[in-house]
Amino acid sequence: xxxxxxxxxxxxxxxxxxxxxxxxxxxxxxxxxxxxxxxxxxxxxxxxxxxxxxxxxxxxxxxxxxxxxxxxxxxxxxxxxxxxxxxxxxxxxxxxxxxxxxxxxxxxxxxxxxxxxxxxxxxxxxxxxxxxxxxxxxxxxxxxxxxxxxxxxxxxxxxxxxxxxxxxxxxxxxxxxxxxxxxxxxxxxxxxxxxxxxxxxxxxxxxxxxxxxxxxxxxxxxxxxxxxxxxxxxxxxxxxxxxxxxxxxxxxxxxxxxxxxxxxxxxxxxxxxxxxxxxxxxxxxxxxxxxxxxxxxxxxxxxxxxxxxxxxxxxxxxxxxxxxxxxxx
Numbered sequence: 001x002x003x004x005x006x007x008x009x010x011x012x013x014x015x016x017x018x019x020x021x022x023x024x025x026x027x028x029x030x031x032x033x034x035x036x037x038x039x040x041x042x043x044x045x046x047x048x049x050x051x052x053x054x055x056x057x058x059x060x061x062x063x064x065x066x067x068x069x070x071x072x073x074x075x076x077x078x079x080x081x082x083x084x085x086x087x088x089x090x091x092x093x094x095x096x097x098x099x100x101x102x103x104x105x106x107x108x109x110x111x112x113x114x115x116x117x118x119x120x121x122x123x124x125x126x127x128x129x130x131x132x133x134x135x136x137x138x139x140x141x142x143x144x145x146x147x148x149x150x151x152x153x154x155x156x157x158x159x160x161x162x163x164x165x166x167x168x169x170x171x172x173x174x175x176x177x178x179x180x181x182x183x184x185x186x187x188x189x190x191x192x193x194x195x196x197x198x199x200x201x202x203x204x205x206x207x208x209x210x211x212x213x214x215x216x217x218x219x220x221x222x223x224x225x226x227x228x229x230x231x232x233x234x235x236x237x238x239x240x241x242x243x244x245x246x247x248x249x250x251x252x253x254x255x256x257x258x259x260x261x262x263x264x265x266x267x268x269x270x271x272x273x274x275x276x277x278x279x280x281x282x283x284x285x286x287x288x289x290x291x292x293x294x295x296x297x298x299x300x301x302x303x304x305x306x307x308x309x310x311x312x313x314x315x316x317x318x319x320x321x322x323x324x325x326x327x328x329x
Contacts, residue, residue: 051070055083169188234260
């Protein structure tokens with residue numbers, strides 16, 4: 001009987017158990033007191049002997065994968081795959097899958113929660129009222145402002161439609177944008193430099209790749225409009241946090257709304273924690289009840305399909321040169 005270990009957060013409940021068990025899999029979960037993100041050295045210990053892992057954000061480096069000879073599939077919960085060494089997975093003939101199309105509405109809502117929280121001073125207003133103080137301030141109106149969306153995939157598109165509903169002017173940067181969507185919604189495609197210079201709010205919706213690491217850095221931050229706001233619900237690796245802190249401290253940026261960070265959980269000694277013009281959340285952009293259900297279902301179906309000889313092409317992110325991949329080596 002093939003075996004699956006579920007390591008993703010909150011994997012104790014969801015449709016994946018029924019889906020996998022119905023296909024003949026033995027399904028286990030990591031102990032609730034084990035956090036593989038905080039204890040990466042325990043990944044091999046927990047995944048050893050399993051054919052597939054329904055994985056969270058724990059790291060699957062070449063060293064880790066090489067110590068898991070039985071592993072055939074890393075089925076990621078979510079759309080990110082930067083925690084997996086894809087080249088190593090290719091070399092070891094391990095399929096890596098993601099769950100596209102299930103959490104874009106959730107991430108878009110979180111992006112706007114951060115944007116509106118920053119725009120309406122939600123954090124400082126809440127704290128002032130709790131202190132018995134009545135601090136009123138004038139802030140720029142969101143309606144009529146310009147939002148720049150960096151990455152116009154499913155999530156970027158979900159942000160765009162919400163921005164249009166909020167009366168915002170929408171700019172986007174994406175070399176591979178869906179032109180039909182752009183035309184339908186009247187979105188203006190521009191270069192990244194033009195987007196940074198013209199946007200009141202810049203929101204990031206790209207994966208982390210060697211080309212996008214620290215895309216937002218000292219130089220790109222300097223190109224952003226004076227008094228603008230950065231929103232990041234994508235990946236912490238997209239932003240040079242030291243450069244961002246400097247831009248926020250200098251006043252060049254008015255504020256930032258951040259759901260993701262270079263190191264997660266965000267270390268308590270990070271200057272971001274003490275900054276009044278930063279709104280923080282703990283990487284919950286892709287989490288709501290519906291996306292949780294659908295992501296776990298798709299992650300389980302990806303394992304089942306590969307086991308049964310199907311190839312879920314939209315979900316497999318590696319083995320591009322291995323169309324005849326088989327479960328049995």
